[in-house]
Amino acid sequence: MGRPPCCEKVGIKKGPWTPEEDIILVSYIQQHGPGNWRSVPTNTGLLRCSKSCRLRWTNYLRPGIKRGNFTPHEEGMIIHLQALLGNKWAAIASYLPQRTDNDIKNYWNTHLKKKLKKLNSAAVDTPEPPESATTRFQSNDKVPTADSPSSLVSNRATTYASSAENISRLLQAWMRSSPEESRRKMSGENSIAAATQQQQQPKAEPDGGELVSGEEFDSILSFENMKSVNSWGKSSLSYKGKEEVNVGEKQSSENDDATAENATAPPLSFLEKWLFEEGAAGQVEEMMELSPVF
């Protein structure tokens, strides 16, 4: 009766992911697409539980993720959507396609909550004339903005890749630095990666030469050919970020897709349209001023 167990609890690795594990996971997902997470550890040999694989992918490796430097506009949207939806981070994230729910949640907990609390207490103590949220945020030198990126964000990036884009470079460096090790991992220990390699590298040199060059591996990591596989593939961002476009400019249209695809997103088409409209920021801020939450 029922399904077989998700994964064995014994021998499951925890803690930070290594570049090698990322490679294996990315290779597998590139071939099979995200989903069916239960099969991922089994088929890749990763000593991770399916849940961990899914989280790693959705929060870090998924293409199109933008990290750090929340713009004032994004902050305004988060604040307003949080007021409307509560702590429904997944729903909020559906309106910010470049941000993960985890990122938004972290940003809310570490920045916005404190800021709003501070502002709220300040407003009680010394009533001040209405001031836009954007202006207020920019007035705080600890909050990173697009115009004045905080050193806090950039400097505190972990030594490991801080973005999907960087991961690609990092993986290439890894491949170059230890081709023998890389080949062993890609072929011997990882059947999926080996399959990928076989598929992508039919002319692999039999004499032990580098099976996947940096450029070729780059192409493996490119997710352009995955666009038909799943919904997130609609992102115009390549994994490498080379074709990165200003998603903010096309959020309105892309958001329609996000709304349709994400069942958790409430039917707020009027709202999202309004949110994404240029010049709506002032209205957002007005509502923020009126919101009892703040």
Next chain:
DNA sequence: AAGCAACCCAACCGCGGTTCC
């Protein structure tokens, strides 16, 4: 330079709804 505190974020945990057998 060393010690301490605060900050940040990736990852884990637990729960509820959904899906499968």
Next chain:
DNA sequence: GGGAACCGCGGTTGGGTTGCT
């Protein structure tokens, strides 16, 4: 129909980094 596992979500935490004294 019922039990078991999967999946996704929100809350929380642990470890690394930075800034201050």
